[in-house]
Amino acid sequence: MSLTAVSAVLGAVGSGMANEAGRWAWESTGGYVRRIVGREIPAPVAPGELDAVALMVSERLRQDPRLASSWTAFANRVSGPGRGTAADFTPRARQPGLPASTRFFTDRKEALKSLDREASRRADGTPRLALVHGAEGMGTSTLAVHWGVRRAGLFPDGQLYADLAGGTTAVRGTGTVLRGLLRQLGLPAEEMPTAADQLSEFFRGWVADLRLLIVLDHVHSAAQIRPLLTSAPAVFTIVVARSPFPGLDAVRVPVGPLADKDAVRLLTQLLDKPAIAAARATLPSVLARCGGSPYALRAAAPRLTEPVSGTQAGGDPVRAAAQDTYGALDPGTARLYRLLAVREWPALDAAVAARVAGVTPQDAGRGLEELADGLLLERDTTADGRARYHYRPAVRGHAESVAVQEDGIAGCSAAMARALRWYVDLSTSAAHQALPESWRVPAPSGTRETPAFESRGEALDALIAESGNLIQAVHCAEESGDPASAVRLCRSLWPLQLKAGRHEMLLPALRAGARLADAHLPGSADAGALHAQLAHTLTELSLWDEAEAEALAAGRAEEAAGHKRGHASATEFLGLLRLRQWRFQEAYECFEEADAVLATIGAGDAGTADVPRARALLERHRGRALRGPGRFEESRDRLETALRHFRAEGDTYNTARTLTDLAETWLDESDTAAARPLVEAAITTLSGQSAEYHVAHLRSMRERCTAGEHGAG
Structure with missing residues (x-):
């Protein structure tokens, strides 16, 4: 009942919102806080706000033994197994993350000794950290990787690698890099905190007891990597950069020209x-x-x-x-080399090369291999087994300058436009195949060259693999004065937001898309859709003030465009944000407003076929909003209405979610006998659907039901 204990529960629940179970726990916590304090309390965002809420709760618990007993049971429920904690799931086998080392290596004896000394020095609370620096082409990255491969035995828990792309336009944000490192350790995205400011602490806690090597390549500043550094005694971090920079307390390892x-x-x-x-x-x-x-x-x-x-x-x-x-290149390969460099695409393949150069994919593939054999391109190892390539910065600079000289500005612009059209075609096709039922995804271009995918999962994987290029394509479209392409690209990112959770990576592109839509398509359905997408991502990143502004902007644009389905959806997004903020009455009002808009959609309006499902979802959301202030009977009426629709439609995903909501309302009233069959039905519904986190949450609820029934007996 102490202030510290209550703060710990609130903090733990707040950091676990990356998965469905974590979001359930957060909403449930808001409802409990409201009922304990006796009034609606806005969800805490800053640490000071969390402490203030914890103080109010702990004071009320000390005054009322009945509330104290209820809170204890609730705290065990939301902070125990099933909410989604690192202890609950066994990570995948840890994989070495280093690129392949080189076969031929010479000299660098002093540099290797410096790395040996830093890796083996006595732990003193300061990070084990080395800064390997040298001009491009001097072998700094090769040195770091070569040393890591030689000393792999020192790091039995893994060797992680991240390319921060310093010196290019594709610089990776700290949050994106942290999530990539955690994925290399085998940690699912659902385990990671949603708020960027929590990721660094989470990462340090996760690696605290591990023996790891971390190589951070192409770094351009101390600020870029400071959140990635740890003083864990058995973690050694090698930073690779062009030149030494201030603000980094590291052993400097210069790499100069070979004698x-x-x-x-x-x-x-x-x-x-x-x-x-x-x-x-x-x-x-x-x-x-x-x-x-x-x-x-x-x-x-x-x-x-x-x-x-x-x-x-x-x-x-x-x-x-x-x-x-x-x-020494033949004319066709030389042209390919020049034109692919006109824009800084993070990962090139034969498909885009064929479109840019106007050749077959087979000829493009052979040309890319020839360029890689000649070291004009670097080969990348990809999880999907496809060959991908990128330029070294200086090599790309050479290729771009030659392109300007030999192909002219017009030729370069045309090449860039062909690449942009390819990424628009690819993204709309893959997004449509990943989410064919979603009205948010733009219609595919329908060109013959775009691939057909065997499954939704394969289409989503293609979007993930191309995400860096698609983000670059959005900025390319903006700079080229092609807002229509930028808008189509951004709308095609929706499956990556909804299904892959790549919010931090996508945020700059979504901001650009919304900005362009406002400037060139004000008051349109496209503008509304992009503001809504941006609101969704900002909500998931716990940037709630910005998310609110974007959700309101989406509603205004959709209403101005007369797009009723989009207007209702934007209002629904605002309601979901209000739930996250523990503003339950306002959330309920948003869902009522959204339902009223849906009721005006006629047979000839866009989105008519989607209305029954949309209204059922709003019924479920209203049930969740009513649960917050403790209006449990009304909540269950709404939820049961939604459940009947989802069951009739065979929507197993939303059936399980609604069953879980119903069970939660009974558990809020400590009626385990009523909750138990709902929990069992939800577990059965999710059988074989790869919903590990949801099922773990349900099993935790079942354990609570069993414990409650034994206690009653």
Whole structure:
């Protein structure tokens, strides 16, 4: 009953809203707080607000033994198994996250020793941290990965890798990086806090007792990675950057040019001694042009005996190497190299390359492989087994400059437009196949080149795999003065929001889409849809003030457009936000308003077929809102009406959710006998549907029912 204990319960429930069970617990907590305090209390957001709510609750509990007993049972229910905690689920087998190491490696003895010393020094409460820095092409990333592979035995709990894309337009946000690292550890997204400011603490707690190596590649500032650093005694973090930067208390490991003798040794490893002997005449000029860059040396190795025109002479050895390799390409592959670089796409494949260059996917695939063999592109390892590629920044800079010279501004713009059209076509097709029943997803373009997917899951996986490119495409459309494409792309992101939870990653693109819709399509259904999507993501990220503004903007735009289905949906979104905020009466009023709008939809209006299901969902939401202030009988009437519809339609997902809501209302009144069959029915309904978190929550409820029945006996 102490203030500390109540604060701990509120904090634990608040950090667990990433899954359905966690959101149930949060709403239930709001209802309990309201009934204990005797009035509606807005949900706490900041730590100070949480402490204030905890103080009010603890004071009332000390005054009323009946409330104290009820709170104890409730606290055990919402903070125990089934709510979704790391202890409740066994993570997938931890996987090494490092990229493949290189076969040939030379020199760098002092750098390797520095990393050895930092990894093995006595723990003193400061992070084990090394900053490996050097110019592009000097092998900084290769050094970090090579050391990690050699010392894998020091890190039995895993080796994690994150590319922060510093120096590019695709810089990854801290929250996105943290979630990626946690996924590498096998932690499902449903276990991670929704609020970005909670992720860092959560990550540190999760890795506190693990023996891990973390490689953070292409970092551009201390601020970018500070939330990722931990003082856990057995976690070693290697930061890779172009140059040292202030604000990072790390061991600095400089990586400079290879000495000529080491450069020759690397070339000998790549080729053989007879090849080096045969190149005796050209070797000095090759070494001068490569400037000690391992990348440039690797690129030069196939042409070692060819005359070299000029030296590197203080310029960029990576660009010089790219120019040399480019000069040996056939015209078709050279054109592919140039045009793909016009925009900084994070992950290229044969499909987009074919569209950009106007060739078949087979020819594009062969061209990409040739570019990768010549080190003009980097190969990426992907989970789906498809070949993907990206440019080094300096190589892309070279390719883009050559494109401007040889293809002209018009040719570059046309190439970028073809890539943009491909991503619009791909995203609308995949989104439609992932959520065919959703009116929020735009109609697919219907081009012959877009792929057909075997299942909804495969279509969603394609959207996930392309998410970086789709975000880049939104910004490309904005900069190109093509708001229509930006809007279609953003609306195609809906399955990623609804089914994949990639909210933090998508937020900048959704903001851009809403901004463009307001500027070019004010008061339209498109503007309403994008504000609603943005409101949804902001709600899931616990940015509630912004979410409210966007939900209201969505409602205004949909009403102005005369799009009644969208107007009702936007009002429903506002009601769901109010539930999250523990503002139950306002939530109920929003659901009433949304239902009134749906009632005006006529037979010829858009969205008519969806009205019965939409009204059933609103009935369920009204039942949830009535439960907050303790109006349990009215709540159950609403929920049972919704349940009859979902059962009649064969909607097992919403049937199980509504059964769970009904069981929760009975448990709020400590009637375990009435709750038990509803819990059992929900578990049966979800059998075989991969709803692990929901089922775990239901099993916890069943345990409580069993305990209550034994207590009554």
